[in-house]
Amino acid sequence: MNQPTVSIIVALAKKNKLIGKNNKLPWHITGDLKHFKKITYDHPIIMGRKTYESIGKPLPNRINIVVSRNKNYSVPPDCFVVPSLQEAIDLAKEKDLIEIFIIGGGQIFRQAMLVADKIYLTLVEGDFEGDVYFPEYESLFKKVLSRSEHESSGYKYTFLTLAK
């Protein structure tokens, strides 16, 4: 049976790999949010409990899978809570045969680097400070699948898709 692609999707500061500040994104880029929606739409999304709380609600039209060590963590009926990233991936694979997405945050991305096949990066230009960073990925993901330059909400950014 075909296995779905396991993909990471992330927006990071090009200069220092920053991804988060005070449990929020360091920026608000409408064009990137639309890109995220388009890419992940109708596919399962896997996230750490902190990212789930940062978003504040399940994202519609996607199976939301939250990773938490708290067995009693409460989510709406159409969401799932699992105790490890591997269980999240196994569950997502049961739900989708094409592609599943790991959407953050920092803790979950670090554990996902070896299991992911593909990364959709948004590289944001500028100087940013914060508290959560994306790990080194360049040595693992070397194949460039696509690249395009964009500008919106006062930011310049690059969509870059890489594979192992």
Ligand SMILES: NC(=O)c1ccc[n+]([C@@H]2O[C@H](COP(=O)([O-])OP(=O)(O)OC[C@H]3O[C@@H](n4cnc5c(N)ncnc54)[C@H](OP(=O)(O)O)[C@@H]3O)[C@@H](O)[C@H]2O)c1
């Ligand atoms: N720029 C982007 O593309 C992007 C994307 C997503 C998130 N973010 C940002 O990243 C930040 C959040 O990242 P974060 O690293 O603080 O948290 P996170 O990875 O979203 O969530 C961490 C939580 O996930 C659970 N967890 C992690 N590893 C686990 C394991 N092995 N087994 C079971 N549960 C596990 C734990 O939940 P419990 O404590 O409940 O056990 C842990 O506290 C926010 O600032 C957010 O805005 C940025």
